[in-house]
Amino acid sequence: MSYSGVFKQQQTKTISITSGKGGVGKTTITANLALRLSQTGNKVLIFDGDLGMANVDILYGVKPTGSIYDVIRGERTIHEVMIEVAKDVFLIPGGSGILEFNNLNGFQRRAMIEAVGQLPQDFDYLLIDTAPGIAENVLYLNAAAQTIAVVITPDPASLADSYALIKVLHQKYRENKFSIICNQVRNETEGVGLYQRFNDVVNKFLYIGLDYMGSIPMDPILRNATQLNRLIMRHDSSSESAKALKKICTEIECMNDRRSVTKGGLQMFWEQVVGVA
Ligand SMILES: Nc1ncnc2c1ncn2[C@@H]1O[C@H](COP(=O)(O)OP(=O)(O)OP(=O)(O)O)[C@@H](O)[C@H]1O
Numbered sequence: 001m002s003y004s005g006v007f008k009q010q011q012t013k014t015i016s017i018t019s020g021k022g023g024v025g026k027t028t029i030t031a032n033l034a035l036r037l038s039q040t041g042n043k044v045l046i047f048d049g050d051l052g053m054a055n056v057d058i059l060y061g062v063k064p065t066g067s068i069y070d071v072i073r074g075e076r077t078i079h080e081v082m083i084e085v086a087k088d089v090f091l092i093p094g095g096s097g098i099l100e101f102n103n104l105n106g107f108q109r110r111a112m113i114e115a116v117g118q119l120p121q122d123f124d125y126l127l128i129d130t131a132p133g134i135a136e137n138v139l140y141l142n143a144a145a146q147t148i149a150v151v152i153t154p155d156p157a158s159l160a161d162s163y164a165l166i167k168v169l170h171q172k173y174r175e176n177k178f179s180i181i182c183n184q185v186r187n188e189t190e191g192v193g194l195y196q197r198f199n200d201v202v203n204k205f206l207y208i209g210l211d212y213m214g215s216i217p218m219d220p221i222l223r224n225a226t227q228l229n230r231l232i233m234r235h236d237s238s239s240e241s242a243k244a245l246k247k248i249c250t251e252i253e254c255m256n257d258r259r260s261v262t263k264g265g266l267q268m269f270w271e272q273v274v275g276v277a
């Protein structure tokens with residue numbers, strides 16, 4: 001490759017969307033942000049890391065025929081399992097989660113890294129939809145991402161569980177930067193208040209500060225869209241929740257300089273996930 005080629009190649013920004021508690025809106029947020037980011041001119045790759053109940057595909061109305069695990073097992077190429085779910089939005093399904101990343105042998109780790117090396121390198125964003133909780137897989141995916149976006153809701157259980165997730169990522173993986181998305185709030189004021197209260201607690205006990213990424217209101221139109229297996233961004237892009245998601249997308253596009261540059265890029269992400277970095 002020529003030098004100009006090297007310099008032109010921008011680094012993929014990697015963002016995990018995660019939570020302590022399940023059902024707080026991670027998949028909804030990931031799938032819609034990906035579409036919105038593509039609408040604003042970005043090329044996006046989604047990794048569906050929710051190995052239990054993967055459903056980014058459902059919201060895009062596609063049916064995956066394979067997953068990352070078929071690639072690791074050497075049964076399919078990464079190009080065979082990656083699906084273009086919308087213009088400039090691609091999805092790598094996570095599969096049924098039989099294998100854990102930390103249980104991969106040396107051969108499987110190399111297969112994964114080689115496969116990722118075959119992917120186009122011109123993605124602007126990699127969004128990772130994780131499972132909820134503090135299982136090792138979730139921790140790996142989060143620790144490998146440049147930006148960890150933790151979704152919280154006003155439900156006290158969601159706050160307690162997200163606190164636990166942040167604590168373990170901080171103590172075991174030395175993560176000290178987290179972004180917060182407040183979902184299912186009444187309005188932005190309630191969202192900001194929720195963020196502030198959560199930030200105070202995390203700050204007091206873990207000595208780390210959290211960034212505010214935005215709030216999404218509880219929106220019956222969104223719930224309805226989900227029931228129809230549709231993305232709110234397509235179903236009703238002028239709804240309150242879609243407007244909030246657009247705002248978060250703008251925030252993401254503006255926060256470039258705040259992330260760790262050393263962690264960026266597709267290759268680096270996967271090397272960290274499988275523990276060869
Ligand atoms: N802002 C919102 N307003 C109304 N409904 C919402 C909102 N956010 C999410 N939901 C609904 O909550 C349900 C759970 O959302 P989603 O599947 O995205 O959560 P999740 O965090 O990915 O869950 P899991 O932990 O099981 O993967 C869905 O039915 C979704 O439509």
Ligand SMILES: [Mg+2]
Binds near residue numbers: 026028050
């Ligand atoms: Mg989900």
